[in-house]
Amino acid sequence: DGGITQSPKYLFRKEGQNVTLSCEQNLNHDAMYWYRQDPGQGLRLIYYSQIVNDFQKGDIAEGYSVSREKKESFPLTVTSAQKNPTAFYLCASSIDNGARTDTQYFGPGTRLTVL
Amino acid sequence: GQNIDQPTEMTATEGAIVQINCTYQTSGFNGLFWYQQHAGEAPTFLSYNVLDGLEEKGRFSSFLSRSKGYSYLLLKELQMKDSASYLCAVRDRYGQNFVFGPGTRLSVLP
Numbered sequence: 001d002g003g004i005t006q007s008p009k010y011l012f013r014k015e016g017q018n019v020t021l022s023c024e025q026n027l028n029h030d031a032m033y034w035y036r037q038d039p040g041q042g043l044r045l046i047y048y049s050q051i052v053n054d055f056q057k058g059d060i061a062e063g064y065s066v067s068r069e070k071k072e073s074f075p076l077t078v079t080s081a082q083k084n085p086t087a088f089y090l091c092a093s094s095i096d097n098g099a100r101t102d103t104q105y106f107g108p109g110t111r112l113t114v115l
Numbered sequence: 116g117q118n119i120d121q122p123t124e125m126t127a128t129e130g131a132i133v134q135i136n137c138t139y140q141t142s143g144f145n146g147l148f149w150y151q152q153h154a155g156e157a158p159t160f161l162s163y164n165v166l167d168g169l170e171e172k173g174r175f176s177s178f179l180s181r182s183k184g185y186s187y188l189l190l191k192e193l194q195m196k197d198s199a200s201y202l203c204a205v206r207d208r209y210g211q212n213f214v215f216g217p218g219t220r221l222s223v224l225p
Contacts (some may be wrong), residue, residue, distance in 0.1 A: 077198060
């Protein structure tokens, strides 16, 4: 089945540690995105990538880093520089072929708790 | 600047009709999307508008007025499973980014 997978679903880390969240898609989508969602709030864009080996900062990139070495994979690292890392992290992808109907498809999310 | 507004919470009764409004001010416009998100889960796509007017999809309809920067999602024959958050998102002028509103949490009561 085609789709987007994120692992793990729940992640606990100690303050000061870096942690990497996985995102894999087999939809052959060019564009991939990382969002952060805090309780009762909408999605805020962290990073996005339209093509392999290229990515751009979103609205809240500070304290995060990404890589896009393969089309299928877009891992997000939450560094110790991120002041409030506890949140629900969502990965998404889209075809990005310029069609106006192109929507985003979301993974199941990773809930990160920093203790 | 980018700004999307939605009511924070709404309550409606099973079997009724509810309208969720969304107003937007963005640097560009290349389509408006509505997503449904159940608590703790990922958003799922509901509808899309790029031209003015109403798009109907079963119990769900979405309306757009580009001149007013306004959209609404209409849910008919409400069911308990419709209790969720509804997110309005605008795709920007370059067609690469989606700007999301804060979401409206809908509670459907028996």
